[in-house]
Amino acid sequence: MSTKDDNILQELAVEEYKYGFTTDIEMDIAKKGLSEDTVRFISAKKGEPEWLLEWRLKALKHFEKMVMPKWQNFKHPKVDFQDISYYAAPKEKPKVNSMDEVDPELLETFAKLGIPLDEQKVLAGVVAVDAVFDSVSVKTTFRDKLKEYGVIFCSFGEAVKEHPDLVKQYLGTVVPQTDNIYAALNAAVFSDGSFVYIPKGVSCPMELSTYFRINAENTGQFERTLIIADEGSYVSYLEGCTAPMRDENQLHAAVVELIALDHAEIKYSTVQNWYPGDKEGNGGIYNFVTKRGICKGDHSKISWTQVETGSSITWKYPSVILKGDYSVGEFYSVALTRNHQIADTGSKMFHIGKNTRSKIVSKGISAGVSQNSYRGLVQIGKGAEKARNFTQCDSLLIGDRCGAHTFPYIESKNKNAHLEHEATTSKIGEDQLFYLTQRGIDPEKAVGLIVNGYAKEVLNQLPMEFAVEAQKLLAISLEGSVG
């Protein structure tokens, strides 16, 4: 490849992170360090019942016994768990008008991020938002409207208080405390997150979303999301995330649990744009997340869609346990890495029920000196008669200093299962770029077109407004990759 295009492709990284600002607000921050006291402190801050405190303390014991895994395709960075503050919340100002009064500083922060928290300013029926700032949920919009349909959408903390039975029934049933070291850590110190319950037969009238914002220094964000779709219900849920630019790495270790009962469907979309670190690889978020759903009922469906452009390291495998007969699991992913970013991501599909189907479509895009791995597991149990899986993992390379890797695993205990696997690796070449520029198209726009074309199958899965956002995000993230 010629020098100019080389420059074009290798500089694929210069665009500054747009959400790197910090909010100056008085914070209530826990002392650094992790111990039983830390857990008790968080639980007390949240006014939790005894059973939840016990649950947390049990998780902490597990965590202390666990060791860091070594199978991942990157060197696990040293994380000093005693050097992190596990709770950071904006200090509450005296309430003025209503319970809903939110600090204007926070409203402004979310407005700057493009997340309107003022329902009056949102066109009716668009999206309901739960805004999480560091360790706490600051506002959940459209709750009253959703209530009319019996839909519960609130912060995790509120759910513990107002719907303890539901929380107790499902918490930790999909991702057990012992699942992995970060799941154990999260179970011990999780501070907030979103809770959703869709009652029987209800199709949620609007998109639900949670916006996660890390602001405070030297803290980690450990949120927990629990979504329960009762029989015959439907919900589409989206999460977005950003963080300020800092030289230190910050840990984000979340747990998401989804439960779909008979004939229920959950569509979960993520547009992840945590701060990725600078061009030299300093700073950025460690995004170590456990996401899993269970298709508990027959004919239920869980679909994960993720667009991952941020974080210095992204390490997660949104998975589906296909327990109900005829249940369906889907995973659509675009993971873009540039500069020194690392992604080790993919999906796991556990086929237990009969006639279960799953589909995995993974599109990796690597630029700069980044490393992008797809890792996936398709497991077919003995009783999973006529289970089917289709897996497609594609890699797109931009420049010649980045890496793309695939680690697909298949374990089948049933001879009737039908499994298909396709994989491709391609490179944005001088030829494609030259072809588009010869038609008068700016080289950066050309790369944006090529990448969006490549990711189209996944972007098509996103709700309309978010698909447009994600398209822009992909194009912007790649700005400067073409000189």
Next chain:
Amino acid sequence: MLSIKNLQASVDDKQILKGLNLEVKAGEVHAIMGPNGSGKSTLASVLAGREAYEVDGGEVLLEGKDLLELSPEDRAREGLFLAFQYPVEIPGVSNINFLKTAVNEIRAYKGLPPMEAKEFLKRVKEKQQLVEFDAKLANRSLNEGFSGGEKKRNEIFQLAMLEPKLSILDETDSGLDIDALRIVANGVNQLRSKENAFIVITHYQRLLEYIVPDYVHVLYKGRIVKSGTKELALELEEKGYDWLKENIDAEETV
């Protein structure tokens, strides 16, 4: 419209064009023929600004503007179009979206607002008919899974859409059967006008039966060694290139 003076260019330190001169006026069609390796495709690539090609000397003016100073996209925006010998496939990018982007980028360069959707679609419909391009193909991903003939027709469709001043057809006839050749040539003939010009690069006289050139040039060892009218193409068809080669090679020995 186009003025090439003493153009010298190389690829990987090997000089391919060794002092090429060519004048193309508006309304003209020039054919460039020559044996393999004579530098025909290099000329097309150098004019369009492909990076691997190094210009060592000479001058190229497009309507008085120094073409060699411009980036590939600006050359395109100034009205230079290259119909590729091997059109590239771009999966997931719809033909129409791509064209809309191209049309509007060119308009923006000229200080014009983006084309209205209605007007754009009207133009698409009109040009599709003009170059007999299947509407289904227009909505598919750019060249993805197209046959060789469909790709070449898409090049002509794009040419029609972008309305360039100077079009270079780089072996557009290669790999086409006689029907596809006729359609492609017919499209080009429809697009010929007093305002634009064409450089047709080809191996074979066959294409020139359909696209009748005003001038024919023979390129050999990086230079135009003979120029004439359309009759020269017939002569070449009959006698091959050897008689010309002999003359040149003899001169070189002296």
